Amino acid sequence: MPAPLEDVADALRRMMDLLLRVDDDPALGHITSELHAVSDLLEAEFDDERPFDKMLHSDAPRHDPVSGVENAIAPPIVVEVDSDGTAHAEVDFGLPYQGPKGLLHGGISALFLDHVLSLANSNNRSGVDNGFLVTAQLSLRYHKPVPLFERATVSARQTSIDGRKVRAAGEISVGGEVAVSAEGLFIATRIRPADVPGDKGGA
Ligand SMILES: CCCCCCCCCCCCCC(=O)SCCNC(=O)CCNC(=O)[C@H](O)C(C)(C)COP(=O)(O)OP(=O)(O)OC[C@H]1O[C@@H](n2cnc3c(N)ncnc32)[C@H](O)[C@@H]1OP(=O)(O)O
Structure with a gap:
C-alpha cells in the first residue's frame, strides 16, 4: 500500500x-x-525539477509552508473558519521556528499571519474581482514575544472589500493576550484562475 x-x-x-x-x-x-x-x-521518483503544476492542481493547500501537510516546513496548522468569517488555528511552535532563545522568530509570525489573513479573505470573496488574492502590504506590530512550546492562536478576519482591494486584520495570541497584531492589504490580480491551465482556484 x-x-x-x-x-x-x-x-x-x-x-x-x-x-x-x-x-x-x-x-x-x-x-x-x-x-x-x-x-x-x-x-528517483520525479523528473520535473520545478513541479509547480502539482500545487496548482491541488484541491486543498497541501504544499504551502504553513498548512501544507505534505510540506515538512509546515507544522502544519489546521485553519478553521467560523460562520462569522473568522479564521483561526492553534499551534505550538517548536524549535524549527526559533528566533531569539526560546522565542518565535518574528518572520515566522509574519508568515503565519499572512497565511491566516489570506484564508480569512479567500473564504469571503463575494463582490471581489475573480483574480488571485495576493498580499500587497502586510503591517505587523510585535507587542510581546511569542514563547515556543506554548499554545498560540492565530486568528484573522476580513475588514473591508473595495473593488480589487481586500483588507484583513489578525493576531497571534498566547494565554488570551495579543502578542503580534497584523493588518494586510490583498489585491485581486488581473490574471484569473481561469487563465491558468488546470488551476482549481487557490488563494
Ligand atoms: C485550493 C488551492 C490551494 C492553494 C492555496 C494555498 C494557500 C496559500 C495561501 C497563502 C497565500 C499568502 C499570500 C501570499 O503569499 S501572496 C504572494 C505575495 N504577494 C505577491 O507576490 C504580490 C506581488 N505583487 C503583485 O502581484 C502586484 O503588485 C499586485 C497584484 C499586488 C498589484 O499589481 P497591479 O498591477 O494589479 O495593481 P494596479 O496597479 O492595477 O493597482 C490596483 C490598485 O491597488 C493599489 N496597489 C497596488 N499595489 C499596492 C500596494 N503594494 N500597496 C498599496 N496599494 C497598492 C493601486 O494603487 C491601485 O489602487 P487604485 O488606484 O485602484 O485605488
Whole structure:
C-alpha cells in the first residue's frame, strides 16, 4: 500500500526537530549518509525539477509552508473558519521556528499571519474581482514575544472589500493576550484562475 506523502513529511518534521537538539557527534557521519540514501530514493521518483503544476492542481493547500501537510516546513496548522468569517488555528511552535532563545522568530509570525489573513479573505470573496488574492502590504506590530512550546492562536478576519482591494486584520495570541497584531492589504490580480491551465482556484 502506498504511504501517504503526509506521513513522510511528518517523519521529516520529527527529524528536523531532533537535529536541533543534538550536538556534533561521530554518529552524525553515518546519519548523513543514510539521509542522502533516502534522498536518492526520493529523487528517483520525479523528473520535473520545478513541479509547480502539482500545487496548482491541488484541491486543498497541501504544499504551502504553513498548512501544507505534505510540506515538512509546515507544522502544519489546521485553519478553521467560523460562520462569522473568522479564521483561526492553534499551534505550538517548536524549535524549527526559533528566533531569539526560546522565542518565535518574528518572520515566522509574519508568515503565519499572512497565511491566516489570506484564508480569512479567500473564504469571503463575494463582490471581489475573480483574480488571485495576493498580499500587497502586510503591517505587523510585535507587542510581546511569542514563547515556543506554548499554545498560540492565530486568528484573522476580513475588514473591508473595495473593488480589487481586500483588507484583513489578525493576531497571534498566547494565554488570551495579543502578542503580534497584523493588518494586510490583498489585491485581486488581473490574471484569473481561469487563465491558468488546470488551476482549481487557490488563494
Ligand atoms: C485550493 C488551492 C490551494 C492553494 C492555496 C494555498 C494557500 C496559500 C495561501 C497563502 C497565500 C499568502 C499570500 C501570499 O503569499 S501572496 C504572494 C505575495 N504577494 C505577491 O507576490 C504580490 C506581488 N505583487 C503583485 O502581484 C502586484 O503588485 C499586485 C497584484 C499586488 C498589484 O499589481 P497591479 O498591477 O494589479 O495593481 P494596479 O496597479 O492595477 O493597482 C490596483 C490598485 O491597488 C493599489 N496597489 C497596488 N499595489 C499596492 C500596494 N503594494 N500597496 C498599496 N496599494 C497598492 C493601486 O494603487 C491601485 O489602487 P487604485 O488606484 O485602484 O485605488
